[in-house]
Amino acid sequence: MVLMTVAIADPTVAAAPDANRQPRTQETAKVVPGDSKPGVTGGAALEPGRTGTGAGAMEEAAKAKKYLFALFRNEETDQTAAMRKVVQEAVKKVADRADSVEIDVTAASEKAIVDQFRLEGAPMPLLLAIAPNGAVTAGFATTVEEQDLLEAFATPCTEKCMKALQDRKLVFVCIQNSKTKSNSEAMQGIRDFKQGSLLGDDTEIVMVDPADSAEADLLKHLQIDPKPQEAITIFLAPPGIPVGQYEGATDADALLAALQTAMSGCGCGPGGCAPR
Numbered sequence: 001m002v003l004m005t006v007a008i009a010d011p012t013v014a015a016a017p018d019a020n021r022q023p024r025t026q027e028t029a030k031v032v033p034g035d036s037k038p039g040v041t042g043g044a045a046l047e048p049g050r051t052g053t054g055a056g057a058m059e060e061a062a063k064a065k066k067y068l069f070a071l072f073r074n075e076e077t078d079q080t081a082a083m084r085k086v087v088q089e090a091v092k093k094v095a096d097r098a099d100s101v102e103i104d105v106t107a108a109s110e111k112a113i114v115d116q117f118r119l120e121g122a123p124m125p126l127l128l129a130i131a132p133n134g135a136v137t138a139g140f141a142t143t144v145e146e147q148d149l150l151e152a153f154a155t156p157c158t159e160k161c162m163k164a165l166q167d168r169k170l171v172f173v174c175i176q177n178s179k180t181k182s183n184s185e186a187m188q189g190i191r192d193f194k195q196g197s198l199l200g201d202d203t204e205i206v207m208v209d210p211a212d213s214a215e216a217d218l219l220k221h222l223q224i225d226p227k228p229q230e231a232i233t234i235f236l237a238p239p240g241i242p243v244g245q246y247e248g249a250t251d252a253d254a255l256l257a258a259l260q261t262a263m264s265g266c267g268c269g270p271g272g273c274a275p276r
Helices: 054-063 078-093 108-116 146-150 156-166 183-196 213-221 252-266
Strands: 067-073 098-104 126-130 136-141 170-175 203-208 232-237 241-247
Touching: 054 067, 054 098, 054 108, 067 078, 078 098, 078 146, 098 108, 136 146, 136 156, 156 170, 156 203, 156 213, 170 183, 183 203, 183 232, 183 252, 203 213, 232 252, 241 252
Parallel strands: 067 098, 170 203
Antiparallel strands: 067 126, 126 136, 170 232, 232 241
């Protein structure tokens, strides 16, 4: 199983598991994720030179349960204009699902959002697709295509996985429902892991119903049969490292051993593999 990550300025910021797709970032510039005017939201087009308060725009989009296409820039260039045009056209097509905002990273009022996504020193212009829960589902530096943005939407459980990994947490993706066997046995090891290890507070459990059509893309990317006979557990570590996949019962000691093995062999720097 291969995991896809959104490489933002800080490589420890990860995205969702994806078994088939390549990272959405551009090869030429890999990215993760003055006075200000009100953010451009509600599907309105970005206007040249117009900026917004990024934190406010994120809050508004989250309340509306919409994605936010955030265009970060430091000066007006041909690349900025081109990316702005792409955002304009994309938002027209998904106005019911996404808002947009343009953010001047040199403005003191935008320091909070620049720090939040660790964008200091990142190539500009930079476009991030931000889910309602704050997860970065895609990032593009200097260039972007409209189709990239139309494909930036993730499933609800994928968004949860992304957010947890980007918060440098361990993630257990628990795929089960009333038709799968060994549900309790699968959860027992996970609960023991959370309660018995020092990593419990840095561990997130994401429940996925394999019969939920809204999660079909997630199951496809994870290469999981949408009609599993037994409960399936996938164990992930930041920034998207596959620790293990388990069918049926889990054991806390085995989970911890698998994590230690993954950490010793991943070669990640600070913040990678292990929680903060």
